């Protein structure tokens with residue numbers, strides 16, 4: 141595993157200090173560059189671990205759900221590397237808005253199935269992956285893409301992403317002589333955030349997980365049970381799961397990993413949410429000031445930092461740049477009318 | 479594991495089994511157009527109990543037909559409360575069970591949900607996404623309210639798990655017919671009779687095979703070993719395509735096949 145992370149995924153990922161944007165915001169802004177990993181996001185950390193486990197269990201096929209396509213691409217990549225079959229379920233809405241990643245998965249030899257049920261986004265892709273898995277469990281491993289789902293996934297996926305927080309902690313101490321004042325990450329299911337948080341949860345660092353306003357499970361949900369976990373969940377008065385709505389396919393999910401619900405409940409982490417328009421601004425801001433095109437998911441974390449900058453003045457702020465934005469460029473061309 | 483006396487549905491099932499009758503439990507999605515008529519037709523055609531689905535937004539155990547039925551019912555405005563209200567008007571003589579997903583129970587709260595079932599005259603509940611390890615809050619509330627909780631056993635369950643499932647089951651043990659979701663299949667899976675035989679060997683609670691039992695011939699085959707069958711997708715498809723009378727005709731056909739044992 142360590143060798144794969146080093147020689148295949150490209151770990152450790154670097155930390156970039158954003159001098160221009162930091163000055164503009166009046167903070168010291170550090171980015172943990174998960175976008176520079178092979179396949180372009182943090183998702184590869186978890187996938188390499190699960191694919192190795194699947195091999196060890198004698199399974200020769202992987203199924204996965206994907207929203208933005210980053211987890212699907214990472215799973216297809218690991219399947220190609222380890223000579224496994226791969227099928228990725230993706231909501232039909234996301235197949236359209238993340239077309240680049242659909243093509244990448246196909247190039248990598250995976251079969252991509254557009255899911256037409258329900259909201260036709262991430263939640264429904266999870267349903268369909270589970271339905272596949274219950275029928276094929278003897279040959280197939282469900283390579284779940286976030287810190288959610290039934291035990292042991294939330295725990296296992298966190299352990300595979302712990303490397304993000306552990307590296308970042310050592311890098312911050314080297315650079316700042318201290319842990320950061322604030323650690324910020326976007327939250328869909330919550331895997332990149334929990335990976336980052338796990339490096340700092342026992343420190344004084346303030347932990348901030350940023351949800352999309354249209355999918356704020358911690359912010360607006362109540363405890364519920366779906367996909368094999370009990371956690372905050374957007375639901376109606378009868379417990380029907382509600383559809384999330386976010387510009388970012390990777391965060392378009394009405395639930396959240398149970399450990400985030402726990403961290404929120406004990407007050408160790410906070411979960412504000414940002415609007416699509418704040419995200420669009422942050423996406424452009426990072427490109428213009430630092431020459432980095434971020435994934436729309438990660439732009440949520442930056443959008444909160446921009447909003448909170450006045451209260452963060454003079455602080456050291458570490459943000460997880462969970463993925464790169466190539467996949468979002470076509471969608472942003474439409475959004476920005478260019 | 480309690481020494482609670484069997485509930486009404488289980489007592490009835492045991493008596494019928496003792497008389498040589500194979501048990502037939504059709505499933506109907508509550509809230510679908512014509513669902514109450516379908517339940518009455520099924521009861522009149524020889525069902526031994528009827529399972530009423532309370533539709534859930536994310537039915538992960540269900541294949542396309544019951545997914546579609548659930549979505550239609552929800553779009554038509556069905557809620558757990560509206561369905562249980564309509565259950566009260568059914569006036570059928572066979573026991574009724576509800577099938578729903580755990581969030582419906584969790585959201586209402588186990589005690590309140592159990593009380594709602596009792597008030598509606600429901601005898602039993604089937605909650606397929608509630609694993610044995612997490613079942614205590616619901617099962618305790620259900621036992622106290624005398625709602626029989628049917629437990630599911632999967633073909634992958636190891637031998638040491640089956641007695642624990644059977645000990646927790648009230649009404650009957652739901653012997654899942656295949657690895658996979660609900661829906662019609664061309665053939666009865668070999669796993670259907672294999673699991674039913676394993677269960678029959680370790681429990682005298684009635685054992686019914688459900689999921690993938692798709693027509694009267696498959697029902698006959700499954701009940702060579704099992705005490706009965708639960709039939710879902712083949713019933714619901716008829717209700718959606720042809721209406722409640724077609725459900726009655728179909729249940730009568732299956733009844734006749736089972737009575738040929």
Ligand SMILES: Cc1ncc(COP(=O)(O)O)c(C=O)c1O
Nearest residue numbers: 210328329330331332390437463
């Ligand atoms: C770049 C990126 N960040 C974040 C996420 C959201 O997932 P999680 O909340 O599990 O980190 C995704 C999901 O697709 C993603 O592609």
